[in-house]
Amino acid sequence: MVPFHAPIDDALREELSAYDDLTAALLARRGVRSAAEAEAFLNPSYEEHTHDPVLMRDMPKAAERLAAAIDAGEYIAVWSDYDADGIPGAVVLHDFLKKVGARFTNYIPHRHLEGYGVNVDGIEKLAKEGVALIITVDSGITDVDAIARAKELGMDVIVTDHHEPGEVLPDALAVVDPKRADETYPFRELCGAALAWKLVVATLAHGFTGREKIPEGWEKWLLDMVGIATIADMVPLVGENRVLAKYGLLVLRKSPRKGLVALMRTMRVQQRTLTEDDVGFMIAPRVNAASRMGDPVDAFRLFATDDTNEAEMLAKKLEAANRQRKSAAAAITRAVHARLTERGAREDLPRVIAMGDPEWRPALLGLVAGNIAEEYGRPVFLWGREATQALKGSCRSEGVTDVFALMQAASDTFVQSGGHAAAGGFTVRDDAVFDLEARLNSAYEKLATETVASSLHADAELALPDATRTLLARLEQLAPFGEGNEKPAWLLREIEVEKVSWFGKSEEHLKLVLTQPRGRVEAVAFFAKHDMRMRATNLAIPARVTLLAHLERDTFMRKDALRLRILRLV
Numbered sequence: 001m002v003p004f005h006a007p008i009d010d011a012l013r014e015e016l017s018a019y020d021d022l023t024a025a026l027l028a029r030r031g032v033r034s035a036a037e038a039e040a041f042l043n044p045s046y047e048e049h050t051h052d053p054v055l056m057r058d059m060p061k062a063a064e065r066l067a068a069a070i071d072a073g074e075y076i077a078v079w080s081d082y083d084a085d086g087i088p089g090a091v092v093l094h095d096f097l098k099k100v101g102a103r104f105t106n107y108i109p110h111r112h113l114e115g116y117g118v119n120v121d122g123i124e125k126l127a128k129e130g131v132a133l134i135i136t137v138d139s140g141i142t143d144v145d146a147i148a149r150a151k152e153l154g155m156d157v158i159v160t161d162h163h164e165p166g167e168v169l170p171d172a173l174a175v176v177d178p179k180r181a182d183e184t185y186p187f188r189e190l191c192g193a194a195l196a197w198k199l200v201v202a203t204l205a206h207g208f209t210g211r212e213k214i215p216e217g218w219e220k221w222l223l224d225m226v227g228i229a230t231i232a233d234m235v236p237l238v239g240e241n242r243v244l245a246k247y248g249l250l251v252l253r254k255s256p257r258k259g260l261v262a263l264m265r266t267m268r269v270q271q272r273t274l275t276e277d278d279v280g281f282m283i284a285p286r287v288n289a290a291s292r293m294g295d296p297v298d299a300f301r302l303f304a305t306d307d308t309n310e311a312e313m314l315a316k317k318l319e320a321a322n323r324q325r326k327s328a329a330a331a332i333t334r335a336v337h338a339r340l341t342e343r344g345a346r347e348d349l350p351r352v353i354a355m356g357d358p359e360w361r362p363a364l365l366g367l368v369a370g371n372i373a374e375e376y377g378r379p380v381f382l383w384g385r386e387a388t389q390a391l392k393g394s395c396r397s398e399g400v401t402d403v404f405a406l407m408q409a410a411s412d413t414f415v416q417s418g419g420h421a422a423a424g425g426f427t428v429r430d431d432a433v434f435d436l437e438a439r440l441n442s443a444y445e446k447l448a449t450e451t452v453a454s455s456l457h458a459d460a461e462l463a464l465p466d467a468t469r470t471l472l473a474r475l476e477q478l479a480p481f482g483e484g485n486e487k488p489a490w491l492l493r494e495i496e497v498e499k500v501s502w503f504g505k506s507e508e509h510l511k512l513v514l515t516q517p518r519g520r521v522e523a524v525a526f527f528a529k530h531d532m533r534m535r536a537t538n539l540a541i542p543a544r545v546t547l548l549a550h551l552e553r554d555t556f557m558r559k560d561a562l563r564l565r566i567l568r569l570v
């Protein structure tokens with residue numbers, strides 16, 4: 001049975017006495033401990049709840065150097081990552097530098113040919129082109145050698161990154177990273193695009209040629225890109241990120257950006273009612289598909305272009321890339337399933353699943369590994385071969401095992417590895433690939449693993465007739481939802497099911513039609529996994545089910561209907 005969250009204690013309930021029981025409990029579960037914190041959470045303010053960027057280590061130096069480069073007409077390069085954080089961050093700096101008339105270029109490394117981060121070949125290419133200043137976005141913090149090479153070639157580098165630093169910081173003119181051990185900035189969870197935006201805000205405080213072209217408050221229009229990145233990169237939506245996500249969505253809903261408008265139309269999503277779900281499940285996959293299946297510059301140009309025809313063309317190109325990405329990932333998933341089935345019953349599989357194929361595209365393997373880990377309840381490591389011939393892969397946790405610690409415990413297996421407890425990436429040694437699974441299972445046995453409770457808890461019990469727009473409006477006070485601020489989960493007991501159906505190209509999505517006195521309610525599960533699929537398939541209609549679900553708004557095709565998003569069939 002699904003457990004409930006612990007009730008709120010009396011002292012905290014008294015502190016949050018201005019709110020009803022449900023709201024107070026939901027706030028408490030999100031770390032709110034005072035009336036002032038509750039007000040900040042429910043009503044995040046741009047003026048009151050964002051911090052001055054110059055409080056960040058090295059930001060004053062970075063802003064001063066960027067302003068001087070613009071003023072002197074130096075050639076500036078913006079080097080960004082190729083994902084749905086790096087690309088919006090690149091657009092932030094592109095829009096700013098274009099607005100002030102700076103000399104600049106955007107450099108986005110090719111995922112398959114260059115890989116992640118700042119590389120020496122790219123640095124040398126920029127030096128030959130006469131670049132004097134490089135600004136990194138969402139990368140650079142561990143690229144010590146490449147940044148040292150830039151210094152040798154006479155270029156200054158400003159690193160803006162939000163990833164964990166290595167033992168040695170790069171020898172750059174400025175290193176802006178809130179994860180620095182010596183950082184004093186009040187909030188340390190900003191994404192890469194947010195740091196690029198903070199650099200713009202800090203630079204605007206300086207006088208430089210072209211500063212007069214920026215109207216007061218213009219930088220807020222860049223929050224559309226910051227909002228996409230903050231939601232897509234799954235940083236915690238608390239503190240300052242909550243402000244950036246909220247105002248980012250407000251800007252996104254009325255942004256005149258031609259590429260965004262074209263993308264919304266292609267996806268058949270209403271821009272004026274855009275939600276964090278639309279960003280996370282619709283926009284971000286299309287941005288990421290550009291680098292996974294082709295050239296990340298397509299996604300960058302989509303958001304940066306002022307040309308309506310180019311925007312339409314690029315939106316359609318990203319839509320096609322996303323369909324191709326889905327098809328390719330599905331093919332790999334089927335191949336993994338087939339191999340696992342050949343190995344016998346799932347309870348007999350090893351505690352860590354690892355496999356690969358030189359034909360598998362590494363850029364797709366994180367998506368597949370996540371699905372397999374969730375379905376089989378085991379950490380999963382998958383590898384393929386890059387165009388550079390390196391054996392690269394991705395790993396995902398099943399929710400218990402720390403895959404980063406697992407890679408560290410088998411460090412002699414990898415050329416490179418990185419990530420965090422839930423997910424990571426690696427390059428496996430050629431001579432270790434054949435016994436990769438055995439090595440990882442040996443490391444697993446040596447790790448002191450802790451059993452953790454299921455992350456799925458019910459916030460409260462809900463009768464189906466009480467799933468109303470009034471309740472949804474109360475819940476939406478806590479939006480935008482995401483990492484660190486999950487949607488409230490409801491336990492609905494013994495609900496009558498009138499119909500079970502499957503939809504999607506491969507019938508991978510589940511729909512239940514639920515019956516209640518006021519009419520029918522739809523409940524859906526996208527990419528229903530093995531256990532849920534078996535449970536739904538075996539229902540004898542009419543049936544009664546108990547389910548854990550979110551209450552949400554279905555805006556697809558302008559319906560704006562209430563529905564339940566199934567988390568678990570009990």
